[in-house]
Each structure stands twice: as structure tokens, then as C-alpha cells.
Amino acid sequence: METATDIVLLALLAATAVGLVRIRNLFAVVMLAGIYSLLSAGLFTVLDAVDVAFTEAAVGAGISTVLFLGALALVGHREKKPTRTGRMQVLPLAVVLITGAALVYGTMDLPPFGDAANPVHHRVADHYLEETYHEIGVPNVVTAVLASYRGYDTMGETTVVFAAAVGVMLLLGGGARRRRGGAAPASESESE
Amino acid sequence: MMSELLSQVVGSYNYWIVVFLMMTGFYILISRGNLIKKLVGLNVFQTSVFMLYISLGKITGGTAPILVDDPEALYSNPLPHVLILTAIVVGIATTSVGLALAVRIKEAYGTVEEDEINEIEAGIDDRRAPGRAALRGP
Amino acid sequence: MREELVLRVGAKVLAPFIVAFALYVHFHGDYSPGGGFQAGVILVAAFVLLVLVYGLEAVQQVLPPRFVQACAAVGVLLYAGTGIVTMLLGANYLGYNVLAHDPEHGQHYGILLVEAGVLITVFGVMATIFYHLAGRGRSE
Incomplete structure (x- = not known):
């Protein structure tokens, strides 16, 4: 049961993160970031970190959203469409993929998840x-x-x-x- | 045996999703020009690091580290919890400094888009030193 | 939002309970999840709710900006001061055992004082930041 919840919550987090990249209306982005925080609070509860979950729910989903909205009211909520050329958009993706591959390689050496030893x-x-x-x-x-x-x-x-x-x-x-x-x-x- | 294999897969799954979230935040940070969006990307990155720490502290079958009377109780590791708890609050405090900077940049330049700010800065440089504009070409 | 009767009454009813919950989270932090960090943030949430419904000026009369700024500093001083007191009593910095006759009680007092410092600082800091972001652009 715990394992299933863990898998579902992490999948939802990944989906939310993809949404954060794609959405251009910053109000929607900030609300989605609040959902992201709430989901991660749920994940922390499953992983036995109740104090952390409490903090994340109060800070990430609560005050953080309020502060972001306060800032948006001052700077405007429209993100400009990217005007960069094709090469400039491929470069960040390449950097991210290479770094991610290196990190996944690094996780191979991490101790097994949840082992008391x-x-x-x-x-x-x-x-x-x-x-x-x-x-x-x-x-x-x-x-x-x-x-x-x-x-x-x-x-x-x-x-x-x-x-x-x-x-x-x-x-x-x-x-x-x-x-x-x-x-x-x-x-x-x-x-x- | 089956459950062992499953837990192995789940363990790597946790780490891999964390890496995916980390890279998503990193991608937002380096590919988007809007300063507020960049801050959201930083937050995503930051939260993924929290998840990595908490995943490392989890013990299968354990319970939250609040002592109970049962002497056989197995507790998850409290140390990452303490580190991350304070890190969350420090994270929002530093994020709000970033938001304050974005607000000031908006007031000074009229925009929070990185490329527009660069254009304005380039214009100011050209007026101070006209030769540099010629060097940069049309 | 000044005319919304349900919101105005709802916020007025909810705010004291949020404050009470924050204090519960703070003082029950030894036995259940919670502590100064969470309680400080929840305490600010009560005032954020009031600002959203009643406006910044009304809330700042109850909770002046200078007061919350002072809170941010007082909390850090309380935390650091606890350490100085334990030093004066002959223990290490932040070694709470000497705060009472029984070391365990000393630890209790020490944790209480230190967590109170954290609560006051987090409350003051978050309220200050919120005031600055919410109050920006109104004076133009």
C-alpha cells in the first residue's frame, strides 16, 4: 500500500513538473507549483517524514503561493513567448539530458532504498x-x-x-x- | 523474492523520479527567460533535493520518528528530516529575496524578461561607448 | 472584496482558530509533528487571510510593520540569548542541562525557549516579507 502510494505520488509529481515547463500563464504556473508542493507533502508523509510534510504543506503550498502571487501582481502574469532560434532551445535540453544521465548513473551506486542496514x-x-x-x-x-x-x-x-x-x-x-x-x-x- | 525485486525497482524508481524532477527544474531555470518562471524552476529543483534526502532516510516498514512505548518499533532516520525541515523555511526566505529582486528589476527596466533586459543594457552601453556597438556589428 | 459579507464574517471567525492552531502546533511540538517553524508560518497565514479580506491598512493597525520587524530580530536574540544564559550558568553554549535542577527539565526549558525564538523570528520574517510585497505599488 505504502509502495503504491509512493509510486502514484511520484508519477503525479513528474506530470505536474512537465505542466510547469509547458504552461505560459504565470498565475497557472504558481497555482500548479502549489499543487506540486502539496503532492510532495503527501510524499513526505508516506516516507515517514511527518514534520517535513507539515512544514512543506504550510510553507510550500501556503505562504510560498501567497508571496508568488503578491510578486505577480507587481510584475505581471504573462510570460513572453520564447523568441530564440532552434539552436538556442536545443542547447538547454542537451545540457539537461547529459546531466540527468550522469545523475542516473550516480544513483546506481546509492544504497538500496529502505534498507535498515x-x-x-x-x-x-x-x-x-x-x-x-x-x-x-x-x-x-x-x-x-x-x-x-x-x-x-x-x-x-x-x-x-x-x-x-x-x-x-x-x-x-x-x-x-x-x-x-x-x-x-x-x-x-x-x-x- | 518477488517483493525483494519489487522493492529494488521501487528504490531506483524513487531516485530516478527525483533526478527527473531535478532536471525539469534545471531545464526551466536555463531555458526560460522570465525571472518569475526561473524562480519556480529553482523551487522545483530544491524540492527534488528534499525528496532525495527524505528517500535516503526512509526505512521499509519503519514509522515516523516519534517515540512510542513498543520497544520493537522501527523508526525511520530522523536526521534528514531535521536538515530538510529547516531547509524548507530557509528556501522560502531566500525565494522571497529573489522575488523582491524581480520586483525591483521590473521597476527599473519595465520588464522581467531576460532578453529584453539584455537589450536595454546593451542600448545603455552603446550610448556610453559608441565604438562597442560597431564592434558587435549590425 | 470589501462588501462580501460571508468572507468578512468567515475570516473574522476563522482567524482566532488559526492562531489557536498555530499555538497548539508550537507547544505540542515535543509530542507530535510541529514546532516553531511550522507554527510561525501558520500564525502568519491567519494575518494573510485578514489582509486578503479587510485590506492591508486595517491589519497594519492591529499588527504594525515596525512590530513584526522587531519580532524578526527579537526571535534571533532570544535564541542566541538562551545560549549565553547557559554559558553564564557554567555549561556549553546551548547546553540546556543547567537551566533547571533536573537535566531533563533543563532540556525542556531550553527547547521551549529556543523554539519560541524560532516561532517569533519566522513569524516576524514572513509577515515583514508579506507586508513589503503586498504594500508595494499602493503608495504611487
Whole structure:
């Protein structure tokens, strides 16, 4: 059952991603990205990462969509039709196919999916699962690792989030300004 | 034996779809000129990396890493969950810096299409140094 | 959207429950999925809903932009300050065992303080970013 859900969700994610490439109306793209986030939240639940699923559903499908829509209201929601020549469209596809082939080759060496003997599941992970109840006393191991065992890490992340807010304030803080002195359209006509 | 084979296929399937999603995001990023679309592509790429991490942390037959009374319970690896949980929030914070940049670019150039911005920039360069336009040809 | 009675009443009824849910997610994070990151985002969602229905100006009177900006900084300070307090009490930076007589209780207090810092920062940051994107282009 778990396996079937996993397969279906991943197939839906792949289909959504193809839709994201093809659709040109940016409103539809942003809504589809919200669906993509919700599907991945479902996938995280199937893969036992309930905390991550919760975060992805709240952040990816919720706030992220709102922020994208807020930005779209300011920059317009039409994507221009690609005007590039044939060669310029083939090049990205070639790059992506070659990189993808290399990555698929790399997955051959990954440990088997879901095997409890994989090296990643031992050393620190064992310690967290066995000792959390005695050392920290909270049942949710993710919270214990997040706030206590790896508190430095989380503090760094919190600081990064704060720095992002400072960045947005610096970029958008000055109030809306007009295009700079009409210089841009004038130069456009000159270059033609 | 049959289920073993199936789980093997499913394991590779997870990784392959992750690679497919990663490359889709990468393709949007390098082939589309619209800055908002590029940010969506970055997000797709980013989420695929999250899926890779969470797939690596999964143990078949395991349960979510919230301790229960059963001493025989098998838990999935909590470490990738912690890393990805914080990465999601940092991801949206950095994405919003990208959105803010796109808004400022729209205000400065009147467009968020990469090629139009390049044209405007080229025009400005030509006015400052007319010789360069001649070098570039018609 | 100012005239939509159902939306106005619906949003007013829903918002407190969203805030309560955010606080539940935060304080129950030790026992179930949840914690400061998720709770902060859900808390912002309540105010985003109010902004969509009642407009930015009305919400900014309740939740001034300066206040949310201060929140973003206060959360980080609370997190880092917890580490300083544990250092002053003779433990390592962010070593919560010394916060109470019993190490396990100390861990509980430490996690609570640190998660509160995360909640306040995430709430402040997300609200600040939302205010800046939503308020752009209105003053023209």
C-alpha cells in the first residue's frame, strides 16, 4: 500500500513538473507549483517524514503561493513567448539530458532504498533514537535533534531567515519608484 | 523474492523520479527567460533535493520518528528530516529575496524578461561607448 | 472584496482558530509533528487571510510593520540569548542541562525557549516579507 502510494505520488509529481515547463500563464504556473508542493507533502508523509510534510504543506503550498502571487501582481502574469532560434532551445535540453544521465548513473551506486542496514542509518541516528528519551525526555525525536542536539545548526538557519528579511527590507523598503528617468525606453529606440 | 525485486525497482524508481524532477527544474531555470518562471524552476529543483534526502532516510516498514512505548518499533532516520525541515523555511526566505529582486528589476527596466533586459543594457552601453556597438556589428 | 459579507464574517471567525492552531502546533511540538517553524508560518497565514479580506491598512493597525520587524530580530536574540544564559550558568553554549535542577527539565526549558525564538523570528520574517510585497505599488 505504502509502495503504491509512493509510486502514484511520484508519477503525479513528474506530470505536474512537465505542466510547469509547458504552461505560459504565470498565475497557472504558481497555482500548479502549489499543487506540486502539496503532492510532495503527501510524499513526505508516506516516507515517514511527518514534520517535513507539515512544514512543506504550510510553507510550500501556503505562504510560498501567497508571496508568488503578491510578486505577480507587481510584475505581471504573462510570460513572453520564447523568441530564440532552434539552436538556442536545443542547447538547454542537451545540457539537461547529459546531466540527468550522469545523475542516473550516480544513483546506481546509492544504497538500496529502505534498507535498515544502510550506513546512513547508523552512528548518530542510532544515538538519537536510543538516547533521546533519557537525555532529552521528549518523544518527538525530530524536535529533540532540531532544538537540542543540533541547536547550533538551527540557530544558523534562524539567522539566515532573519538575514533574508533584512534583504527584502533593503530591496523593497524605499517605497515604489518610477522607472529610472525614462532612460530605458529612449535607449531602446536608439539601439534599433 | 518477488517483493525483494519489487522493492529494488521501487528504490531506483524513487531516485530516478527525483533526478527527473531535478532536471525539469534545471531545464526551466536555463531555458526560460522570465525571472518569475526561473524562480519556480529553482523551487522545483530544491524540492527534488528534499525528496532525495527524505528517500535516503526512509526505512521499509519503519514509522515516523516519534517515540512510542513498543520497544520493537522501527523508526525511520530522523536526521534528514531535521536538515530538510529547516531547509524548507530557509528556501522560502531566500525565494522571497529573489522575488523582491524581480520586483525591483521590473521597476527599473519595465520588464522581467531576460532578453529584453539584455537589450536595454546593451542600448545603455552603446550610448556610453559608441565604438562597442560597431564592434558587435549590425 | 470589501462588501462580501460571508468572507468578512468567515475570516473574522476563522482567524482566532488559526492562531489557536498555530499555538497548539508550537507547544505540542515535543509530542507530535510541529514546532516553531511550522507554527510561525501558520500564525502568519491567519494575518494573510485578514489582509486578503479587510485590506492591508486595517491589519497594519492591529499588527504594525515596525512590530513584526522587531519580532524578526527579537526571535534571533532570544535564541542566541538562551545560549549565553547557559554559558553564564557554567555549561556549553546551548547546553540546556543547567537551566533547571533536573537535566531533563533543563532540556525542556531550553527547547521551549529556543523554539519560541524560532516561532517569533519566522513569524516576524514572513509577515515583514508579506507586508513589503503586498504594500508595494499602493503608495504611487
